[in-house]
Amino acid sequence: MLKLIPFFLASLAAAAPAGRYPLHRRQDVATLCEKNGYWSGNGYEVNNNNWGAASATSGSQCTYVDSSSSGSVAWHTTWTWEGNEGRVKSYANSGKQIARGQTIASIESMATSVSWQYNTSDIRANVAYDFFTAEDPNHSSTGGDYELMIWVAAFGNVAPIGSSTGTVTIAGDSWDLYAGHKGAMEVYTFKATSNMDSFSTDVKEFFNYLKDNEDFPADSQNLIAFQFGSEAFTGGPATLDVSRFSASVVT
Ligand SMILES: *[C@@H]1O[C@H](CO)[C@@H](O)[C@H](O)[C@H]1NC(C)=O
Ligand SMILES: *[C@@H]1O[C@H](CO)[C@@H](O)[C@H](O)[C@H]1NC(C)=O
Numbered sequence: 001m002l003k004l005i006p007f008f009l010a011s012l013a014a015a016a017p018a019g020r021y022p023l024h025r026r027q028d029v030a031t032l033c034e035k036n037g038y039w040s041g042n043g044y045e046v047n048n049n050n051w052g053a054a055s056a057t058s059g060s061q062c063t064y065v066d067s068s069s070s071g072s073v074a075w076h077t078t079w080t081w082e083g084n085e086g087r088v089k090s091y092a093n094s095g096k097q098i099a100r101g102q103t104i105a106s107i108e109s110m111a112t113s114v115s116w117q118y119n120t121s122d123i124r125a126n127v128a129y130d131f132f133t134a135e136d137p138n139h140s141s142t143g144g145d146y147e148l149m150i151w152v153a154a155f156g157n158v159a160p161i162g163s164s165t166g167t168v169t170i171a172g173d174s175w176d177l178y179a180g181h182k183g184a185m186e187v188y189t190f191k192a193t194s195n196m197d198s199f200s201t202d203v204k205e206f207f208n209y210l211k212d213n214e215d216f217p218a219d220s221q222n223l224i225a226f227q228f229g230s231e232a233f234t235g236g237p238a239t240l241d242v243s244r245f246s247a248s249v250v251t
Contacts, residue, residue: 029065039065043097044073044245049229050090051142057083061232063092072246077229080236085124092240093130093229096247101137104211104218110203112247114152114228116240117197123235124156129228131203133221141225146216147187148206150175153195158233160189167193171205179214188214223249 030039030046037048048063059081066074077092096112116127128151132144139145151160162180168190169175175190188210203226210216226247230240 029068031062031064033060033062037063040097042068042070042073044068045095045097046073046075046093047095048077048090048092050092052087052089053081055084055087056081056089056234059083059089059236061090061092072244074243074245076239076241078237078239079232080238081232081234083234085234088231088233090232091130091227091229092232093227094242094245095225095227096249098223098226098249100222100224102223102249102251104133104204104207104216104221104223106251107204107223107249109250110207110223110226110247111201111250112203112226112228112245113198113200114242114245115198116153116242118153118155118230119239119241120235121155123238124158124233125230125235125238125240126151126155126158127153127230127240129203129226131226132224134224135220135222137222139222139224143185144221144224145185146221147182147185148203148210149187149189150201150203150206151189151191152199153197154191155195156233156235158231160191161187162189168209170209171201188216 032048035050039046046065050061061079063077073094075094081089128149131148133146134144160178161182162178165177165179167174168177174193178189180187190206211218228245
């Protein structure tokens with residue numbers, strides 16, 4: 001069993017004792033409790049993003065930016081959601097701010113590294129990267145023509161949009177690939193065949209797979225959003241602690 005410092009003690013403590021949770025020092029950079037509470041700095045952004053909260057019968061969520069540097073951001077989010085168990089209530093996330101007008105084909109690498117921990121597995125939620133691409137370089141960052149998700153963990157029998165097309169190996173890991181639609185948007189989800197708690201990769205390898213096997217038009221699709229977070233369905237109170245999210249886009 002994990003021994004956890006209650007959140008209010010962790011935030012009062014000047015520094016968490018070595019070896020005790022949380023492993024990184026919380027600096028209380030920002031507290032985001034509004035539905036679209038938003039912070040940005042050092043080329044990163046963090047969004048509370050309770051976009052589906054209206055489908056909950058009760059619940060709430062706050063997201064906290066713990067520290068930030070030019071190379072990474074650390075944050076955590078605490079939520080409780082009840083009702084409509086098949087509906088996503090939120091996608092609290094950290095994002096890399098990206099320049100518009102970069103096609104996937106023009107991007108050489110999309111290196112990213114992340115470490116996280118949920119304090120309970122008795123929830124219905126995933127831990128996932130989310131990417132949007134669109135032919136219009138100025139497309140709103142809440143959607144696109146295509147969505148690529150990488151689910152690095154899933155709890156409580158939640159499933160991606162669409163249906164499984166089989167298992168593929170990318171960058172040494174094994175994934176169930178799902179394909180489907182959200183409205184007009186084509187959605188591809190790579191779901192890890194076993195849950196992870198840290199992950200480093202070059203996301204370009206996932207886009208290359210879609211280009212080579214699913215006719216993804218890399219020459220005309222621009223990168224719109226590069227995010228990592230958790231889609232919460234139901235459960236809690238639960239805390240996801242992201243001790244480090246880093247990302248870089250190199251053309
Ligand atoms: C995107 O927005 C920029 C800045 O407003 C503008 O210069 C450009 O023409 C727009 N591109 C398209 C394809 O609409
Ligand atoms: C997880 O964190 C939340 C918020 O601090 C807390 O209320 C809850 O009891 C924790 N759950 C477990 C299983 O420790």
